[in-house]
Amino acid sequence: MPAYELFLNQKELTKLNFYQMVMDLPPNERTCSRFAEQQGVSVTTIYRNWQAITTDLHKFIRPNEQPPKLLEACSEPPEHDIPAARYAVYLMRQSLVGDFIRSVLTQPQRSLEDIAAAHGLSAGTAVRRLRPLRNFLAHFNVNLTYSPIGIEGYEPVVRLTLSQLIWQMGQDGATLFPYAEKQAQMVTKQLQDARLVVKNCPFLRTQNMVAIAMLRNQQEHTMPAFQPLHKVVQLTGYSGVVGARPGFVVRNPHDTALIHLETLLVGNFHSEADTDLQRFVQYHNKCRSACWHLVTGITQQARTLVGYSSSHRNKVLVGNMLAVTVAIDLIGHNIPTFDPIALGGKRPTSDSLERMLKQLFATLPPSMGHFRSLANTMIIRYIPLLTSVINLGVPTVGIALDPEQEQQVYSAMIEIARSVPSVQIVNNEQDADIVVTTRLSADPHYFTLAPQSRSSWLALEKRVHDAVVKKSSLAKCPEIAYTVIERGEYKHEQKDKTDGTSSHH
Structure with a gap:
């Protein structure tokens, strides 16, 4: 469940989701008439939504200025380059x-x-x-x-x-x-x-x-x-x-x-060369603390169960898991978890990994039994750390680049495309899930990219993400790339028909 749903009512969530959809559109399609056509609603409805969002953004960015009026069926909101996550923070x-x-x-x-x-x-x-x-x-x-x-x-x-x-x-x-x-x-x-x-x-x-x-x-x-x-x-x-x-x-x-x-x-160790990380790990390794035994036992079982990717750096993973374990152990109570998500969509997790963690905590020896009461809080924080380095068998999306482009554009696109998660560059258009081009094309197999537009790149990332979800038969992830309460922490389900505020797992 996205954490912003704890803050926002249905009307606010609708505005936020609407703005995210607008951000996903290429700039040349961000008009009231074009968006109304795509959504199957009236131009007036789109106009009103855009005006409400524009008013919000001007209160946020230019609180001392009057927000402008949009002309019906005309250009995008003036502040359209504000990320949806930042708009979510303002609404919250x-x-x-x-x-x-x-x-x-x-x-x-x-x-x-x-x-x-x-x-x-x-x-x-x-x-x-x-x-x-x-x-x-x-x-x-x-x-x-x-x-x-x-x-x-x-x-x-x-x-x-x-x-x-x-x-x-x-x-x-x-x-x-x-x-x-x-x-x-x-x-x-x-x-x-x-x-x-x-x-x-x-x-x-x-x-x-x-x-x-x-x-x-x-x-x-x-x-x-x-x-x-x-x-x-x-x-x-x-x-x-x-x-x-x-x-x-x-x-x-x-x-x-x-x-x-x-x-x-917070678990912010990023490098094996970090002296704070080295001191921390060395201390617990030397004294063989209960936290050390727990973390090394988990990482060993995770390696056997699902394997690590080639980019895995053992000390960074152990250091961050140890940081979480020591902090929660000293606090001695379960605590809420709100983890910020920087990428556009939550990384799929492994059910077998989650089952392994629960089984491990349930079978801890008596000398480590005090960890059982903290298991839920620890597991919620362990899973994102582990899934960042293990191989979950997430399918890749084949992307081909339209060869009928200038070499300068082609070279720039292939370098950037290589950095998009879950993407594999393929040479044959017939083998590709998506063909990226700068040419205007009505073929749904093609994706028209405006290289200078950040929103266009966001739309490509979303297209890739949706293709991964479809291939892996995963449930669709939240579209707002902001904060997610990890699975298992929020069990209560309710729907308030009077207010329209919903909360669900």
């Missing part, structure tokens, strides 16, 4: 759910009635809009309160939940906590200088963690007696490199320990 931030989450941190005195009134809704409708989020968080013993508003539960899990939800709304760099931003930036820089956060964790993401810690402390939601900071940095391999501890760390050691673990939980 403007939604009632987004307002609720931010207000929990900045205006906890508000009631749900206040928020509903600000959005022109009844309190009952507001409750229905929040239901998918409430049901999702209930799996982690995190509860929403409405009068006044709040998020309650085990405080470390609440902070991790808020941090991830805030990250969903602020990935475009928008200022979400103006009054705390300057101080949070300063503390984040101090934590980086003291080597108390993982260096590859985005600065803005760490800044959000710091701001949330400050705001929760101001509201007297203090951290319990969490893991000692010295123990945390020892288990993550940082004890020998931590510098002078700034005032925030001295005053808030438990907050710092959680922030350190959360930056590790």
Whole structure:
């Protein structure tokens, strides 16, 4: 289930999906009349949708300007080059759910009635809009309160939940906590200088963690007696490199320990040469920790079960899985997972891999039995790491390039096409699933590409993705390349006929 469905109602989802479809069209086909013809609806309907989206985008990008009026059946919206994922972030931030989450941190005195009134809704409708989020968080013993508003539960899990939800709304760099931003930036820089956060964790993401810690402390939601900071940095391999501890760390050691673990939980090791990765792996390898035994056991069984691709780098995989394992083990509770997806569509996973992981956790020896209660959270985070390096037998799509093109264009296209996932360049057009050309062609076997158009390349990627899905008999993936809650984490199904907000697995 895409995470933005926790935020957006049906009307907002419709706008987002509509905009994604527009982005998939070649620029010369982005007219109201042409799109209406393709969709089998009236030009007026298309015009109204485009005008609503254009208004949104101008509020987002040029908030002090009046949005322009579109002429009927004319050109594309002026801001058509804004990625659909960025539009999704804006809609999430403007939604009632987004307002609720931010207000929990900045205006906890508000009631749900206040928020509903600000959005022109009844309190009952507001409750229905929040239901998918409430049901999702209930799996982690995190509860929403409405009068006044709040998020309650085990405080470390609440902070991790808020941090991830805030990250969903602020990935475009928008200022979400103006009054705390300057101080949070300063503390984040101090934590980086003291080597108390993982260096590859985005600065803005760490800044959000710091701001949330400050705001929760101001509201007297203090951290319990969490893991000692010295123990945390020892288990993550940082004890020998931590510098002078700034005032925030001295005053808030438990907050710092959680922030350190959360930056590790992101799993951002990319290179075997990373010194942080080397220290971390060497420490657990040397002491043969329970986390080390779990991770190496999983990777060995995964290698036997499905094999690794030739591009596999063992230390990177082990390091990231170990980071996830150590962080969750120290936190000691199941926590929500919101993983950003950078590519246009979720990579297919292996059912046998998922079954293997569940069986492995179910048969752990008594000395490692404490991992069983955390199995769901760990498996949800393991699968994307493993599927990025294992060979799942995903079919390839054969692409041929139309030879009746200038050599300059032909050479550029073949180099770019080689970088598209699941693509194999074939010489014979008869053997190809798609023939790419710059010529205008009505043949459905051909794909007309405008090399200078980013949207045209996105449309080609979508065509390739759909061909892979068709070949592998996989269920169609979400079209918005944003954030996905991995399978198995959201079980509740419901359909609110009154509000139109749906949540499904």
